[in-house]
Amino acid sequence: MLVPNLHWIIIEDSEEKTAVVSSLVASTGIPYTHLNAATPKTWKRKSKEPSWVKPRGVLQRNTALQWIRDNLNAEDNGVVYFADDDNSYTLNVFEEVAKIF
Numbered sequence: 001m002l003v004p005n006l007h008w009i010i011i012e013d014s015e016e017k018t019a020v021v022s023s024l025v026a027s028t029g030i031p032y033t034h035l036n037a038a039t040p041k042t043w044k045r046k047s048k049e050p051s052w053v054k055p056r057g058v059l060q061r062n063t064a065l066q067w068i069r070d071n072l073n074a075e076d077n078g079v080v081y082f083a084d085d086d087n088s089y090t091l092n093v094f095e096e097v098a099k100i101f
């Protein structure tokens with residue numbers, strides 16, 4: 001809510017979009033696009049593997065970028081910021097993004 005003209009692109013790592021995510025994001029009143037892209041089992045890390053062994057979030061980021069290519073024009077301006085639901089973010093991040101425009 002600190003960033004004007006914000007549009008969230010939410011990509012679930014699942015076979016289908018879930019109602020719980022749709023409801024949560026819709027309740028914010030922020031414009032959004034809800035997509036899904038499941039990580040194949042062969043890409044998932046085994047319990048004893050280091051985190052760098054397998055790609056993480058690649059399909060989801062690529063899904064977002066493809067949506068942007070398919071739905072926006074070259075003259076549209078904006079910032080893409082990739083966030084992860086496993087992390088927490090300080091409000092300073094959003095204050096900085098708001099300064100860009």
